[in-house]
Amino acid sequence: MSWRRVAGLVVLLSVAAACGSDLKVATTTESHAGSTTEAAATTTAPPATAPSTTAPPTTVTPSSTTSPDTTYAPMTTAAAARLTAKPLGIDAECTEASCISARYTLGGELVTFDSATSTLTFTESGHSLVTTSSLGEFATLVLMGPDDVAYLSGVPPEATDPVAELIAVSTTGATAGKEVARVSGLDGSGDSVLISTRAGVMQLGCCGFEDRLPVADAPLAMAWVTPLGEPSGVIVPEVHLEHPGGAITIVVRTAVDGSEVRWTVPAVLAGRDMPPVAATDDGGALVWMYDGFVTPEVPAVLYDLRPDGTVDTFEMGDMGNLGNLEYVASMHSSRVLVAMDSRRSYVRVALP
Secondary structure: OOHHHHHHHHHHHHOOOOOOOEOEEOOOOOOEOOEEOOEOOOOOOOOOOOOOOOOOOOOOOOOOOOOOOOEEOOOEOOHHHHOEEEEEEEEOOOOOOOOEEEEEOOOOOEEEEEOOOOEEEEOOOOOEEEOOOOOOOOOEEEEEOHHHOEEEEEOOOOOOOOEEEEEEEOOOHHHOOOEEEEEEEEEOOOOEEEEEOOOEEEEEEOOOOOOEEOOOOOOOOEEOEOOOOOEOOEEOOEEEEEOOOOOOEEEEEEOOOOOEEEEEEOOOOOOOOOOOEEEOOOOOEEEEEOOOOOOOOOOOEEEEEOOOOEEEEEEOOOOHHHOOOOOEEEEEOOOEEEEEOOOOEEEEEEOO
16 A cells, blocks of 8 residues: 555544534424534525535635633643543554444444444444445545535545545445445545545645635535535534634634634644644634654644633543544534544544
8 A cells, every 4th residue: 555545544543523413404493313403594506416415615605703811721741630531442443354433423423434434333322334436445434514414535546546545435325335426536646635624525735835715706516415415505513713823723614504713722723734633512623733744753732712702622642541532533512522543443522
């Protein structure tokens, strides 16, 4: 396996952005898994284009919000004493034959994907289904979106160039296990990551030092789709980063109604890629910062940004018998996450 293929797998396994539970639907008031939907007043749903989807237009104009003053707490080195960690007994190491990726649903259930068998497993309910994925043995579960649609990515086995594809797989109803939407022509070299945004999945290139991550108004790779493959119009909370200059980062949480909360963090929260982020249920945010490409010797740091302006930090370099927690697989809005320990096994970590 080439080093770029390996790097791409590491990036895909370490980046996911789990969104908060307050969803908005542009044209429907039906219930979505793990969340309550609202009808938007001024949004027109994008046309149905399954299996290929395009980004819907901007649906909400952010309103001006006065954020509380940021109170930055000193780094907590004894993270093991304050965080509750539990090994899950799931191997996160990629082999020459397969990878097992893990992501949270919006409702908080952990889902794994075994690329060797193309099987999605909901770990709490025990429900498993074999997908019709044709992305080969190195496909990964990028994220779980609204309606419990699974978004998988990989480079097809027959591809001669590192060109990746993104597919949406339904996990519910009559279409469970079936591919319902597909986008081709994405970067599969390992120099890009796929992240969750307000309206869908976006591909973000590496190594850039943009003033804003992700770049404002950048096109989506795929808008959120329904279990039938039609654009759903769902909007979820989003976290983005702004870099005004100097050694600071402004973390911005945008709610479904467009209102924003901002925190100023005295650190540069970007390395080779945008760090994993998550909007939390109470109006806060999580940021996981570790740059294994540029500064692998610097321990990962978990930033817990509270809606009252408080920023708590946890150095993840020594978690007792778990060793260093470097890469995070998925973060959920309830302030729990799944990371990889020094033995490349998945560990569930709950914040206080």
